[in-house]
Amino acid sequence: MRIAVIGGGASGMATAYLLDKQGYHVTVFERQPMLGGHIRTLNKNVKPNQSECNEVLESGPLEFPTAFHNFVALMQELDVKLVPVDIGSELFPKNGGHFLSEVAIQKNFTGIQRLIEYLRFDSIYVRSAGLWLKTRFADMKDFYDQPLSRYLKNDSTGSLWLKLLTMYSYSTPFDQIDNFPAELAIPMLRDYLAVNWLRVEGGVYSYIEKILERFRGKVWLNVEIANISRSSDSVKIERSNGETQEFDKVVFATPPDQVIALLADPTDAEIKRFSAWKANYATTIVHTDTSMYDKQGIRYPTEFDFFQTDTRWGYNGCLNQLCGIPSSPQHHFLSFQLEEIIAKDRIIHIQQHHTPLYTTESFRYRDEVVATNGENHTYHVGAYLGDGLHEGAITSAFRVAELIG
16 A cells, blocks of 8 residues: 655654554655754754754754653654653743742752742742642543633733743744633643653654664655645645656645645535644744843753743743753753844854644644544644644554554
């Protein structure tokens, strides 16, 4: 059986690997000149595009909770080493105040000031724990088709922090978070924050390299697909150069907003399921500018740090621990929506990502897409079909591989 996989990101490559292992003839079509999707590991699948840097740094996914069970299982199968990391977080409103997590407090303060910071942290933790308790045993149906603003209603620091963590996790602009699907955000906030975290030794793209070592199928890069049509017994893929190939099945591993654009013959049901999805173009910046911390008197940045500028909220994550260079005298960072406060001469790399824009409207038919996998010889994988994170991407790959059998 010949199977086409459209998209060479995490879900696409995991699906291709699993189907290849099952004995199918698999061909991956990737529009970009490199594989990895949102995985952008400097000096692995991308080169720094703003200044020289020899470190292996991430400009995409960084760290992974131990609760990512399918992801961890795949890494073990691929013999990819996962290393524990201590994750901290800091919050810096533009009014000059700050709130630090336990890890950040331990790194930056001693004596009476540490006690003061702990008291401040405890007050936020108690308020955030209220949401955890409220949702711990809630029925998931309660969150269906509801915006996050229904559950994070007030302007407390605890609610703000949880919204910012959602912004960080999905690279969604902060002004879009109120309409973010509660069905997606609440389980993430509830299940992933109070667990241990891991990084991929040698860079996240290392596991794509491990897949390629084992993969016996074909990979086509820089491929523009004009359209995909289905008949009763085959799938035809036409490239923009006019070339066509026939397959028995097709797996879409693209952002969901691209599905209808690629299908030459979408059904009414497919149009309903995918038409509300829009693109979210998220720009991340790898840099070495510490000035935002210097102004706050912070010597040791952490991994989930949030800053409010004159125009918006953004995040800045310290890469040193997450990329395995803790002894480096130079701090390296990955930022989102903080361009206005980063010195241009400290920028190493600028990366644009095409991600789904999660809204209550677009997410409404997620479960229906999963339930109808296989209709018209067509399957769908991607993080958006699970938790919206790396675990969702890998879980969707396992699901489709099992369905095809």
